[in-house]
Amino acid sequence: MFTVRRQQPFTEEHESLIIGLFDRPVKFEEKLLELDHSFSGQLTELVKSGDISARKEQIAKIHTFGQIPSKRLYMIGLGKEKESSFEDIREAFGVVFKRIKKDKLEETAIYLDSFTTEKVEALDVAHALSEAFALATYQFEDYKQKPNEPEKCIERIVVYTEEADSEEINAALTVGYAYGKGTNSARTLVNTPGNLLTATDLAEYAKELAEKYSFEVEVLEKDDMIKLGMGAMLAVNQGSAEPPKMIVLKYQAKDEWTDVIGLVGKGITFDTGGYSIKTKAGIVGMKTDMGGAAAVLGAMEVIGELRPEQNVVAVIPSTDNMISGNALKPDDVIMSMSGKTIEVLNTDAEGRLVLADAVTYAKHHGANYLVDVATLTGGVITALGTETTGAMTNNDEWYQQVFEASIEAGEPIWRLPIFEKDKQRVRNSKMADLNNSPGSEGHAIMGGAFIGEFADTTPWVHLDIAGTATTKKGGNLGPSGATGVMVRTLALLVERFQ
Ligand code: BES
Ligand code: ZN
Ligand code: ZN
Numbered sequence: 001m002f003t004v005r006r007q008q009p010f011t012e013e014h015e016s017l018i019i020g021l022f023d024r025p026v027k028f029e030e031k032l033l034e035l036d037h038s039f040s041g042q043l044t045e046l047v048k049s050g051d052i053s054a055r056k057e058q059i060a061k062i063h064t065f066g067q068i069p070s071k072r073l074y075m076i077g078l079g080k081e082k083e084s085s086f087e088d089i090r091e092a093f094g095v096v097f098k099r100i101k102k103d104k105l106e107e108t109a110i111y112l113d114s115f116t117t118e119k120v121e122a123l124d125v126a127h128a129l130s131e132a133f134a135l136a137t138y139q140f141e142d143y144k145q146k147p148n149e150p151e152k153c154i155e156r157i158v159v160y161t162e163e164a165d166s167e168e169i170n171a172a173l174t175v176g177y178a179y180g181k182g183t184n185s186a187r188t189l190v191n192t193p194g195n196l197l198t199a200t201d202l203a204e205y206a207k208e209l210a211e212k213y214s215f216e217v218e219v220l221e222k223d224d225m226i227k228l229g230m231g232a233m234l235a236v237n238q239g240s241a242e243p244p245k246m247i248v249l250k251y252q253a254k255d256e257w258t259d260v261i262g263l264v265g266k267g268i269t270f271d272t273g274g275y276s277i278k279t280k281a282g283i284v285g286m287k288t289d290m291g292g293a294a295a296v297l298g299a300m301e302v303i304g305e306l307r308p309e310q311n312v313v314a315v316i317p318s319t320d321n322m323i324s325g326n327a328l329k330p331d332d333v334i335m336s337m338s339g340k341t342i343e344v345l346n347t348d349a350e351g352r353l354v355l356a357d358a359v360t361y362a363k364h365h366g367a368n369y370l371v372d373v374a375t376l377t378g379g380v381i382t383a384l385g386t387e388t389t390g391a392m393t394n395n396d397e398w399y400q401q402v403f404e405a406s407i408e409a410g411e412p413i414w415r416l417p418i419f420e421k422d423k424q425r426v427r428n429s430k431m432a433d434l435n436n437s438p439g440s441e442g443h444a445i446m447g448g449a450f451i452g453e454f455a456d457t458t459p460w461v462h463l464d465i466a467g468t469a470t471t472k473k474g475g476n477l478g479p480s481g482a483t484g485v486m487v488r489t490l491a492l493l494v495e496r497f498q
Helices: 030-038 042-049 086-102 122-136 166-191 199-213 222-228 231-237 286-306 351-364 379-384 396-409 420-426 443-455 487-496
Strands: 002-005 016-021 059-063 072-077 107-111 156-160 216-220 245-252 260-265 267-271 311-321 333-335 341-343 369-374 389-393 413-415 460-464
Touching: 002 166, 016 030, 016 086, 030 042, 042 059, 059 086, 072 086, 086 122, 122 156, 122 166, 166 286, 166 487, 199 216, 199 245, 199 267, 199 286, 199 311, 216 222, 222 231, 231 311, 231 333, 231 351, 245 286, 245 351, 260 286, 260 351, 260 487, 267 286, 267 351, 286 311, 286 369, 286 487, 311 351, 351 369, 351 443, 369 443, 369 487, 379 389, 379 443, 389 396, 389 443, 396 413, 396 460, 396 487, 420 443, 443 460
Parallel strands: 002 156, 016 072, 016 107, 107 156, 260 311, 260 369, 267 311, 369 460, 389 413
Antiparallel strands: 059 072, 216 245, 245 311, 333 341, 389 460
């Protein structure tokens, strides 16, 4: 896919050549002077006339008519150099890759050095480039009689740089590409409808991942769950015709099974709400209620590719939430694996039930640090909107690590509190130790506080992605639909963990 050459790109022949253009005073900087000379100064003229613009995300496509060996130039505006961040550069690559895909070209060269700044050095640019390439060209194959067959897409990218060692650039390209691919895998899982992605399918997918990356894999069946006393998980599955699965993947890169990071992802393949049934508008889209599971599996793919020196256990409780004569009812009291009993006040608050047993099981597998990811509450969308993931924690230091990873990944999270009085609300039940729905005030916090009861003293961060797992409008780095949010945050967290 990627080839790196330690030279300038102007003497080689390519279908297209991508060049970044910063908004700088006067005229072309030195790096691009030679190119301008090949066009007898015409590029400078085009900049003057505004046909080539350094404004952010503006693209100028120039047919070169033999003035240089490459057939087309794509000049992408990057705005002011001093203000340009890693994310801006990644977005710019997204814009240009989408355009080249639309133009149906199969090959392109990139002059990497035209994208570097004082802050964003060549290796960062390489990461941004390959990640953006994977993300921006992502496409979900639909099920139409005439399907949207995968469009012709760029197959070869030649990266030109004189600013860094080719091996290091290659390594950065590999990392960025792995992050992008892992995110895309999560997107595909989330976009797949519930009838085509059951808990059994999700377990099969996890087994294939385990096979590919030599993870240890365990899939608990219903009987295993009964033996282990996973009453909360079983309660949610009770009304379903589909068997539940508790999926476990283990990645061990340290000699000892210590400092284990537990990644737990809500895997509800369809959420009807159960007897606390959703409205006909609210139920549409609930195939995406396994977005947490997808994020964890996507991150495991990245981990499998890049093999960081860490220990990770992934736990995914998976079932659908359905209605039948056997289904869970409001007022039922159930017992979780931890021994804590739960009064069910709302069967639509099913995510916290399956996560209760999954968190307990992750600890059972030795998790010393926990992150759970879940499309948990509509409340988080009201609180934070659709750009920011809601976070809650019982440990400031662990939260800080997750926060830093999320910022670096460009997937912002923001913390909501869990105060003692919030805990009291989930502990308020005449019938049991906990209730699963203390009322609509502070919805998102109640969800977090409930799961926190099972994390107990283990450092834990809860990420509520109900607002961020999908997007109505596509952007430079992907179409509308599933975003694959938190894949990169989790993978970075693991990579950087100390
Ligand atoms: N899966 C939903 C949350 C959700 C809502 C995800 C919108 C994506 C988009 C969850 O299981 C749920 O139904 N939560 C309830 C909780 C309530 C019953 C305590 C909610 O948020 O309304
Ligand atoms: Zn629900
Ligand atoms: Zn749900």
